[in-house]
Amino acid sequence: MAQKLAFRPFRGIQYRILRRSQIRRTFLFAVQAGSPLVRSLLASLTLLAVAMAAPAVAAQKVALFIDVSKPGPKIDRNLFGQFAEHLGHGVYEGIWVGPDSKIPNTRGIRNDVVAALKAIKVPNVRWPGGCFADEYHWRKGIGPQRTVTLNPNWGGVIEPNTFGTTEFMDFLDQIGAEAYLSVNVGSGTPQEAAEWLEYLTTAQPTTLAKERAANGHPDPYKVAFLGIGNESWDCGGNMTPDYYLSQLKIYSRFVRNFNPAQQDKQQMLKIAVGPGGSESRWTEWTDAIMKAYQNHTWSWDMNGLSMHSYTVVKWPPSFASVGFGETEYAQILKSTLEMNSLVEKHSAIMDKYDPEKKVALVVDEWGGWYAPLPGSNPAFLLQQNSLRDGILAALNVNIFARHADRVRGANIAQMINVLQAMILTDKEKMTVTPTYYVFKMYVPFQDAILVPATFDAGTFTHDGITLPRIDAIAAKDKAGKLWLAITNVDPNQSAEIEVTLAGMNAKSAAGETLSASKVDSVNTFDAPNTVVPKPFSAKAQDGKLTLKLEPKSVTAIALEQ
Ligand code: AHR
Numbered sequence: 001m002a003q004k005l006a007f008r009p010f011r012g013i014q015y016r017i018l019r020r021s022q023i024r025r026t027f028l029f030a031v032q033a034g035s036p037l038v039r040s041l042l043a044s045l046t047l048l049a050v051a052m053a054a055p056a057v058a059a060q061k062v063a064l065f066i067d068v069s070k071p072g073p074k075i076d077r078n079l080f081g082q083f084a085e086h087l088g089h090g091v092y093e094g095i096w097v098g099p100d101s102k103i104p105n106t107r108g109i110r111n112d113v114v115a116a117l118k119a120i121k122v123p124n125v126r127w128p129g130g131c132f133a134d135e136y137h138w139r140k141g142i143g144p145q146r147t148v149t150l151n152p153n154w155g156g157v158i159e160p161n162t163f164g165t166t167e168f169m170d171f172l173d174q175i176g177a178e179a180y181l182s183v184n185v186g187s188g189t190p191q192e193a194a195e196w197l198e199y200l201t202t203a204q205p206t207t208l209a210k211e212r213a214a215n216g217h218p219d220p221y222k223v224a225f226l227g228i229g230n231e232s233w234d235c236g237g238n239m240t241p242d243y244y245l246s247q248l249k250i251y252s253r254f255v256r257n258f259n260p261a262q263q264d265k266q267q268m269l270k271i272a273v274g275p276g277g278s279e280s281r282w283t284e285w286t287d288a289i290m291k292a293y294q295n296h297t298w299s300w301d302m303n304g305l306s307m308h309s310y311t312v313v314k315w316p317p318s319f320a321s322v323g324f325g326e327t328e329y330a331q332i333l334k335s336t337l338e339m340n341s342l343v344e345k346h347s348a349i350m351d352k353y354d355p356e357k358k359v360a361l362v363v364d365e366w367g368g369w370y371a372p373l374p375g376s377n378p379a380f381l382l383q384q385n386s387l388r389d390g391i392l393a394a395l396n397v398n399i400f401a402r403h404a405d406r407v408r409g410a411n412i413a414q415m416i417n418v419l420q421a422m423i424l425t426d427k428e429k430m431t432v433t434p435t436y437y438v439f440k441m442y443v444p445f446q447d448a449i450l451v452p453a454t455f456d457a458g459t460f461t462h463d464g465i466t467l468p469r470i471d472a473i474a475a476k477d478k479a480g481k482l483w484l485a486i487t488n489v490d491p492n493q494s495a496e497i498e499v500t501l502a503g504m505n506a507k508s509a510a511g512e513t514l515s516a517s518k519v520d521s522v523n524t525f526d527a528p529n530t531v532v533p534k535p536f537s538a539k540a541q542d543g544k545l546t547l548k549l550e551p552k553s554v555t556a557i558a559l560e561q
Contacts (some may be wrong), residue, residue: 077446081411085130086271131235134186153287155379178224185229186237202258241288253298272316274305290353308365321383330465362409367420390434441556511557
């Protein structure tokens with residue numbers, strides 16, 4: 001199928017070349033030969049033929065209207081959060097190589113990875129899992145002597161615990177991100193979690209604080225987010241909503257943050273386990289937790305409800321992450337767009353019990369989940385990351401941004417070497433992925449104010465699958481600059497977008513665009529620049545700003561009025 005499609009434009013070009021030379025010959029003959037009547041007839045025929053021979057008619061221009069006078073909610077920077085689980089080479093090798101490694105590092109943490117992550121301004125990192133979190137015992141990962149354990153969830157491999165609390169907090173410090181800790185509800189105890197938070201956050205000279213100081217950090221750490229369990233309806237202990245609620249109340253009450261700087265301002269936000277899909281078991285779960293929240297007393301609280309949703313199409317994940325064609329491209333994007341109805345479904349339940357939207361919906365696991373790369377350990381969830389994933393990322397972030405009044409956090413799964421990663425490493429080699437570049441291009445949208453962008457998306461159809469052709473969001477950053485991110489989903493046709501701002505005209509636009517020759521183009525260690533953003537600019541002509549977007553592209557630009 002892919003081969004057949006690849007041939008189509010080539011055959012089209014040949015056809016058009018042939019037609020053009022024929023037309024030229026006909027036109028010359030007419031001019032030499034004939035009477036005015038013949039000449040005018042031939043000229044008309046020529047014009048008709050030229051029109052017929054013009055390149056394939058481009059899809060209609062899209063009129064995009066941005067109303068800056070109607071500011072919406074803030075696009076919380078935490079929508080661009082990351083997730084790093086002890087899984088495969090996500091942490092070990094991806095972040096941690098140890099201080100004695102030949103790979104340049106700072107206290108054991110890879111310098112190349114830190115530099116790349118700093119550039120995308122990671123707001124927070126969720127750690128240590130995932131399913132791993134419900135089997136993690138923090139004391140095994142502190143101090144000079146670490147306990148060697150197992151990682152039963154992910155291949156039963158050795159867990160050396162050399163990357164523990166100190167190393168994670170050091171890593172966050174190096175990349176400038178906040179901590180999102182997932183505490184162990186499945187196989188741990190409230191006391192264990194409470195002591196972890198005391199160890200991390202108290203400024204008082206308790207025995208645990210002294211232990212922290214002895215381990216190199218006299219000052220208390222900040223913990224921005226506390227995840228109370230992970231998928232407690234499944235790998236986190238197969239709990240019923242009621243059982244989980246009983247745990248949530250206990251953990252919420254006793255797992256305290258003592259950091260003096262987080263008592264009034266910057267309070268730690270507690271995230272409860274939420275749904276993992278759209279079926280009734282998930283809507284019932286959301287309903288039960290939110291109902292309990294509505295009736296909660298002073299002794300417990302929650303600030304967020306987590307939601308997990310992967311783009312997987314069928315289980316077990318069998319779509320290839322590279323070496324696929326436009327059918328798989330369309331299938332995956334169609335599936336990923338279901339995020340919109342999922343967010344709306346669970347938001348509607350939350351609205352019922354929390355109309356003031358105090359509780360955030362936090363999509364703290366999302367992304368494409370494909371078949372493991374051939375030859376890799378299937379339990380390590382290693383996959384490539386193509387242009388399709390960059391587009392998938394932009395579409396999801398746009399969905400989150402459009403629901404920014406409720407969706408105030410999201411963590412893509414996962415940061416390095418696992419699932420839809422930002423970064424791939426192999427020993428000393430490292431490359432960043434198309435998804436990474438989308439996150440980089442969207443940096444101006446972090447904490448920017450959403451402004452309505454209206455447009456007729458049109459459609460792109462392939463193999464019976466119909467998708468919106470265009471997607472876009474607009475936002476105003478803190479400096480007042482207007483940003484526009486547009487995705488052209490169509491893999492073959494460029495798109496022309498005519499931008500209008502309420503009451504005024506946009507005069508120019510500048511930023512970057514990301515595309516590549518194929519939907520499955522990837523960056524590899526040997527060819528790391530196959531999918532990289534290029535500068536993009538446009539100037540208004542006759543008072544109109546028209547943007548010409550490449551097929552299968554993501555573009556982020558600042559607009560000047
Ligand atoms: O991200 C991989 C796994 O997917 C996580 O550990 C779990 O929470 C989810 O099922």
